[in-house]
Amino acid sequence: MKPHPIPIAIALAIASLTGCAKRAEVSHVASPTPAAMVRSPRVTISTERSLDRTRGHWTMVELWSTYCDPCRRAFPKLQALADRYGDALDVVAISLDDPDASERDIAAFAEETHVRFPIVWDRARILEPRFHPTPLPTTYLLDPSGNVRFVHRGFEAGDDEIIAARLDALVTSP
Numbered sequence: 001m002k003p004h005p006i007p008i009a010i011a012l013a014i015a016s017l018t019g020c021a022k023r024a025e026v027s028h029v030a031s032p033t034p035a036a037m038v039r040s041p042r043v044t045i046s047t048e049r050s051l052d053r054t055r056g057h058w059t060m061v062e063l064w065s066t067y068c069d070p071c072r073r074a075f076p077k078l079q080a081l082a083d084r085y086g087d088a089l090d091v092v093a094i095s096l097d098d099p100d101a102s103e104r105d106i107a108a109f110a111e112e113t114h115v116r117f118p119i120v121w122d123r124a125r126i127l128e129p130r131f132h133p134t135p136l137p138t139t140y141l142l143d144p145s146g147n148v149r150f151v152h153r154g155f156e157a158g159d160d161e162i163i164a165a166r167l168d169a170l171v172t173s174p
Helices: 069-088 103-113 127-131 159-171
Strands: 004-010 025-034 036-042 058-064 089-095 119-121 138-142 147-153
Touching: 058 069, 058 159, 069 089, 069 103, 069 159, 103 119, 138 159, 147 159
Parallel strands: 058 089, 089 119
Antiparallel strands: 004 036, 025 147, 058 138, 138 147
């Protein structure tokens, strides 16, 4: 499939070195940060969707890579959260895999982890050098206005409960 440029709305709160982590870190964004507009090539591994369509909805954006073991553990838990919140939460995963990776590698990762949410490949590597998400996976929760309200870095056992508690507090609040 040939990549197509689309706008991806995302704001990343803190920049540091890129990598995969054993310890998870959680960052709360005190005041909402407006999302930046970034143009990125897109390869859709599951359904056709852009973050523009999530405007007006709570959106979880997951930055990840196929080489990241914590990402592999996080994906089934994120799918469970997507299932739990249903239409109240859109989940989009953005792969930061190298350009020499293949769609087949990314699709295989999605199949192995049994996810059904949209997966986008930032093949041109626009997001990583611009925002330096560390560690992977890094999870961002955007409110219906596109503001970053929560950032969770890394993933280990029990982190899905931390993310769920924050989702409960934010998504169900008026």
